Amino acid sequence: xxxxxxxxxxxxxxxxxxxxxxxxKIVKIAEERHDVISLGPGEPDFDTPKNIIKVAKKKLDxxxxxxxxxxxxxxxxxxxxxxxxxxxxxxxxxxxxxxxxVGAKEAILLSLMSLVDPGEAVLIPDPGYLPxxxxxxxxxxxPLSVRxxxxxxxxxxxxxxxxxxxxxxxxxxxxxxxxxxxxTVFTKKKLEEIADFAIDNSLVVxxxxxYEKFVYDGSKHISIGSLNGMHNHVVSIFxxxxxxxxxxxxxxxxxxxxxxxxxxxxxxxxxTLSTPTISQLAAIEALKGxxxxxxxxxxxxxxxxxxxxxxxxxxxxxxxxxxxxxxxFPKIPRGRHNSTTFAHxxxxxxxxxxxxxxxxxxxxxxxxxxxxxxxxxxIVKAMGRIEKVLK
Amino acid sequence: xxxxxxxxxxxxxxxxxxxxxxxxKIVKIAEERHDVISLGPGEPDFDTPKNIIKVAKKKLDxxxxxxxxxxxxxxxxxxxxxxxxxxxxxxxxxxxxxxxxVGAKEAILLSLMSLVDPGEAVLIPDPGYLPxxxxxxxxxxxPLSVRxxxxxxxxxxxxxxxxxxxxxxxxxxxxxxxxxxxxTVFTKKKLEEIADFAIDNSLVVxxxxxYEKFVYDGSKHISIGSLNGMHNHVVSIFxxxxxxxxxxxxxxxxxxxxxxxxxxxxxxxxxTLSTPTISQLAAIEALKGxxxxxxxxxxxxxxxxxxxxxxxxxxxxxxxxxxxxxxxFPKIPRGRHNSTTFAHxxxxxxxxxxxxxxxxxxxxxxxxxxxxxxxxxxIVKAMGRIEKVLK
Numbered sequence: 001x002x003x004x005x006x007x008x009x010x011x012x013x014x015x016x017x018x019x020x021x022x023x024x025k026i027v028k029i030a031e032e033r034h035d036v037i038s039l040g041p042g043e044p045d046f047d048t049p050k051n052i053i054k055v056a057k058k059k060l061d062x063x064x065x066x067x068x069x070x071x072x073x074x075x076x077x078x079x080x081x082x083x084x085x086x087x088x089x090x091x092x093x094x095x096x097x098x099x100x101x102v103g104a105k106e107a108i109l110l111s112l113m114s115l116v117d118p119g120e121a122v123l124i125p126d127p128g129y130l131p132x133x134x135x136x137x138x139x140x141x142x143p144l145s146v147r148x149x150x151x152x153x154x155x156x157x158x159x160x161x162x163x164x165x166x167x168x169x170x171x172x173x174x175x176x177x178x179x180x181x182x183x184t185v186f187t188k189k190k191l192e193e194i195a196d197f198a199i200d201n202s203l204v205v206x207x208x209x210x211y212e213k214f215v216y217d218g219s220k221h222i223s224i225g226s227l228n229g230m231h232n233h234v235v236s237i238f239x240x241x242x243x244x245x246x247x248x249x250x251x252x253x254x255x256x257x258x259x260x261x262x263x264x265x266x267x268x269x270x271x272t273l274s275t276p277t278i279s280q281l282a283a284i285e286a287l288k289g290x291x292x293x294x295x296x297x298x299x300x301x302x303x304x305x306x307x308x309x310x311x312x313x314x315x316x317x318x319x320x321x322x323x324x325x326x327x328x329f330p331k332i333p334r335g336r337h338n339s340t341t342f343a344h345x346x347x348x349x350x351x352x353x354x355x356x357x358x359x360x361x362x363x364x365x366x367x368x369x370x371x372x373x374x375x376x377x378x379i380v381k382a383m384g385r386i387e388k389v390l391k
Numbered sequence: 392x393x394x395x396x397x398x399x400x401x402x403x404x405x406x407x408x409x410x411x412x413x414x415x416k417i418v419k420i421a422e423e424r425h426d427v428i429s430l431g432p433g434e435p436d437f438d439t440p441k442n443i444i445k446v447a448k449k450k451l452d453x454x455x456x457x458x459x460x461x462x463x464x465x466x467x468x469x470x471x472x473x474x475x476x477x478x479x480x481x482x483x484x485x486x487x488x489x490x491x492x493v494g495a496k497e498a499i500l501l502s503l504m505s506l507v508d509p510g511e512a513v514l515i516p517d518p519g520y521l522p523x524x525x526x527x528x529x530x531x532x533x534p535l536s537v538r539x540x541x542x543x544x545x546x547x548x549x550x551x552x553x554x555x556x557x558x559x560x561x562x563x564x565x566x567x568x569x570x571x572x573x574x575t576v577f578t579k580k581k582l583e584e585i586a587d588f589a590i591d592n593s594l595v596v597x598x599x600x601x602y603e604k605f606v607y608d609g610s611k612h613i614s615i616g617s618l619n620g621m622h623n624h625v626v627s628i629f630x631x632x633x634x635x636x637x638x639x640x641x642x643x644x645x646x647x648x649x650x651x652x653x654x655x656x657x658x659x660x661x662x663t664l665s666t667p668t669i670s671q672l673a674a675i676e677a678l679k680g681x682x683x684x685x686x687x688x689x690x691x692x693x694x695x696x697x698x699x700x701x702x703x704x705x706x707x708x709x710x711x712x713x714x715x716x717x718x719x720f721p722k723i724p725r726g727r728h729n730s731t732t733f734a735h736x737x738x739x740x741x742x743x744x745x746x747x748x749x750x751x752x753x754x755x756x757x758x759x760x761x762x763x764x765x766x767x768x769x770i771v772k773a774m775g776r777i778e779k780v781l782k
Contacts, residue, residue: 010562012508014530015654018661048456056669057448065439065639102493102641102663109662117403118509118531134661139405139530140509171401248456248668250493250641263406270409270525271500272493276667277639278447 017137021130022340023359029344030353037382038353039370042180044245044326048282049293052244055285056278064281068274071265072100072253076280079287080253088212089226090236092255099264100275100283104210104239104252108174109135110264110271111206111235111254116141116171122206123161123173126361127154127329129180129208133361144170147363153320154182154329155190158197165201172204175224178211181360181369182329183322185215191224198233204260205230210239210252211325213294216302219323225256232257235264240279243294244286249279301326304372304379311383312370315390326373329357332366333390339365350385408528412521413731414750420735421744428773429744430761433571435636435717439673440684443635446676447669455672459665462656463491463644467671470678471644479603480617481627483646490655491666491674495601495630495643498655499565500526501662502597502626502645505654507532507562513597514552514564517752518545518720520571520599524752535561538754544711545573545720546581549588556592563595566615569602572751572760573720574713576606582615589624595651596621601630601643602716604685607693610714616647623648626655631670634685635677640670692717695763695770702774703761706781717764720748723757724781730756741776 023040030036071077074095081094092098101107108131116122118140124132126145136143144164148154156175175194177186186194198205205224212221225234235256241247254264305322312319312330319330332342339356346352346368355371357364372379414431421427462468465486472485483489492498499522507513509531515523517536527534535555539545547566566585568577577585589596596615603612616625626647632638645655696713703710703721710721723733730747737743737759746762748755763770 011650011654012504012506012511012562014508015505015658018657043458047454053451053456056451060444060447063438065444065637067434067638105661106663113403113529114406115403117405120403131661131664134658138504138658138661171403246456247458248665250663250665250667259402263402266409267406267525267529270496270522270529272497272641272663273522274639274641276641276670278669279667 014138014140018134021359023355026343026347026353026356030347033351036347036351036353037374037378037385039374039382040353040355041371041373043247043373044242044297045373045375046245046297048246048249049244051289052246052282052285056282059278059281064277066277068277068280070268070274072098072275073280076100076284079284080255083287084255088223088236090223090231090255093258096258097261098253098255099261099268100251100253100280101268102250102252102272102275103241104208104237105131106268106271107237107252107254107264108132108206108208109139110267111237111260112136112141112172113139113267114260114263115204119169121166121170123165123170123203125156125174125176125179127181127357127364127367128174128360129176130359132174145361145363148182150320150331154179154184155186156194158193161197167201170201170203172206173198174206174208176208178214178221178324180211180325181327181355181357181364182320183325183327185219185221185324188222191222191227195224195227195230205234207234207236209236210242212238213243214298214301214326215324216305217323221324235260240283240286245297246282246286249276249282251275251279251283300376301372304376307376308370308372308379308383311387315387317390326371328370328372329367330370332368339368343368346386349389352382352385405529405531409525412750414746417734417738417744417747421738424742427738427742427744428765428769428776430765430773431744431746432762432764434638434764435633435688436764436766437636437688439637439640440635442680443637443673443676447673450669450672455668457668459668459671461659461665463489463666464671467491467675470675471646474678475646479614479627481614481622481646484649487649488652489644489646490652490659491642491644491671492659493641493643493663493666494632495599495628496522497659497662498628498643498645499523499597499599500530501655501658502628502651503527503532503563504530504658505651506595510560512557512561514556514561514594516547516565516567516570518572518748518755518758519565519751520567521750523565536752536754539573541711541722545570545575546577547585549584552588558592561592561594563597564589565597565599567599569605569612569715571602571716572718572746572748572755573711574716574718576610576612576715579613582613582618586615586618586621596625598625598627600627601633603629604634605689605692605717606715607696608714612715626651631674631677636688637673637677640667640673642666642670642674691767692763695767698767699761699763699770699774702778706778708781717762719761719763720758721761723759730759734759737777740780743773743776
């Protein structure tokens with residue numbers, strides 16, 4: 001028999017291109033210490049509302065354990081189309097213009113796959129949600145970082161976009177409002193500006209609206225796909241994970257032009273086939289059932305947000321007041337070396353875990369992300385601890 | 392405001408490369424007719440065993456609706472490692488050498504992503520499971536079709552592999568035993584031969600063992616990853632969808648060398664993040680709970696298999712007696728034009744739906760796939776109808 005051990009094996013370059021995570025190291029250190037308060041979470045600290053759990057259990061009993069069509073169940077897609085029309089002012093055909101996916105994440109991946117070939121490029125926000133970059137790398141598409149600046153309220157500045165776009169090979173632009181990690185809610189005026197730019201540059205906008213329900217201070221979430229004439233140039237992506245505290249169900253969806261959604265559906269045969277059946281049925285209940293629990297969650301997030309923002313201000317950490325999502329993105333105090341060392345020192349001195357801004361791209365340097373998807377009490381305690389060491 | 396409608400938009404080439412499906416057309420025709428018996432299904436006709444449903448419901452009540460670590464829950468990975476050791480003779484570290492995925496499909500995609508870059512190639516069986524080709528296209532990797540011949544019992548013939556391999560750029564080889572669509576169970580001798588070839592050519596074997604539990608006539612499923620010295624050269628992939636009739640739960644897993652599994656885990660951040668939480672907990676019960684329902688299903692599949700094979704023989708359709716999975720792959724009768732026209736004419740004349748062999752690659756021409764994942768009664772009826780028109 002041959003010797004079967006000493007053969008060279010090479011991991012694909014696409015994996016080697018993936019960004020490395022400092023945060024993983026910080027989390028590991030945190031895990032070894034007692035009494036750490038984590039302001040790291042990217043998921044709701046609430047459980048899924050009872051009415052949704054009840055339906056999921058009922059459907060399990062009824063034997064809904066088989067595959068569904070690749071793009072999703074018809075009843076799920078119909079309920080989604082109804083919601084899109086009512087809440088997002090987006091009018092789509094449920095059969096051909098909606099796809100149900102394994103979280104919003106798979107929808108983003110499939111839309112990138114549908115629109116951008118290897119060697120081509122996509123504009124991504126920086127600071128922005130880390131996986132945008134990972135996904136582009138994963139399918140050997142180039143992510144072009146657009147700098148978002150605090151003085152612009154972390155909205156896209158078209159001049160910054162112009163600096164990095166490579167016109168011929170840039171096919172799409174990712175927009176994320178309400179934004180992770182900054183909490184920015186894009187204004188209608190800004191969305192109109194982006195829409196015009198996208199049209200002028202033949203870009204499809206991939207609009208990640210996972211935080212659509214989490215807006216505060218009377219601000220309003222507007223879907224760029226609802227703007228005049230944009231129905232043919234936007235893939236709008238939503239999630240149940242945040243809105244209904246259902247991350248473990250792994251369900252999201254996208255809507256958009258027929259040809260793109262059909263391409264995404266065909267590509268889904270090569271990623272995960274269908275989306276979990278029970279999750280699709282639970283999602284119908286989430287959309288059609290009572291919405292009180294959503295309101296309750298938003299109200300509680302808002303309470304925490306106001307407290308956290310006030311605290312940060314009082315201790316002199318400069319921070320835009322976020323209008324959406326469940327994150328704050330304060331500047332690190334003057335004289336601190338960088339985001340990573342500041343996050344490490346905060347963990348070391350106060351046992352409070354925050355995420356270095358550079359986890360969200362190079363332009364996140366000088367900031368940290370703090371999540372308020374954790375209890376009010378813990379936030380009070382965490383703010384107290386931080387204040388002590390900053391004084 | 393600008394005119395936002397008339398802009399050229401191009402779907403990515405990766406989508407245009409996807410194979411088109413004649414079967415989709417046949418299914419559409421079938422849907423418009425009454426009393427069609429489908430021998431098309433690629434999923435168990437059984438419901439998920441009750442003990443698994445019970446655990447899923449309990450865990451829903453207990454609030455297991457949050458994200459899990461990207462690679463899977465520790466308890467799920469431990470239960471999987473235990474099963475791998477006992478049933479597959481594969482010894483792995485549960486923390487670093489196991490990944491829980493959204494079906495076996497995501498595991499295949501992630502392993503391809505981890506091992507093969509754009510412009511490089513992967514060997515795939517032909518006839519073989521269609522999505523192997525789709526997945527390669529999706530990530531712009533070239534699928535090299537290896538012809539499987541009836542006279543070889545549809546096992547890989549190394550001479551055929553040598554005909555198509557392009558040594559420098561071929562990084563991996565997909566093996567599927569028990570096989571879809573042919574029902575072939577590879578012998579240990581053949582697996583040893585493939586193992587040697589893989590080592591000689593620096594190939595990683597991606598071993599799709601989704602049908603591992605479905606073997607008949609006393610034949611035995613052997614994991615190529617268990618062969619001497621192969622632990623470092625095989626990614627072994629398994630599914631709960633078939634073994635425990637859990638396709639709607641969307642859960643599968645892979646094990647293999649640490650560096651590959653870690654790369655897959657990092658890449659999963661860009662596909663679906665974590666696998667559904669309830670599915671991961673239900674999977675533990677599937678592995679640890681009573682296995683009687685699996686035995687019952689296998690016994691019933693076997694009964695159908697024996698009947699179907701006898702019937703095909705009696706009506707003069709040449710067919711290897713499959714030793715595994717739940718498919719038959721008979722030759723179309725002499726004088727028939729091709730697989731697609733035969734499938735169409737069968738539907739037209741007998742209202743029996745079968746899958747043209749070309750759905751599984753060009754070397755599937757001249758064959759059709761018949762699934763016995765449908766009731767015994769329906770199979771009896773379908774065989775009767777086919778026999779009438781073939782006489």
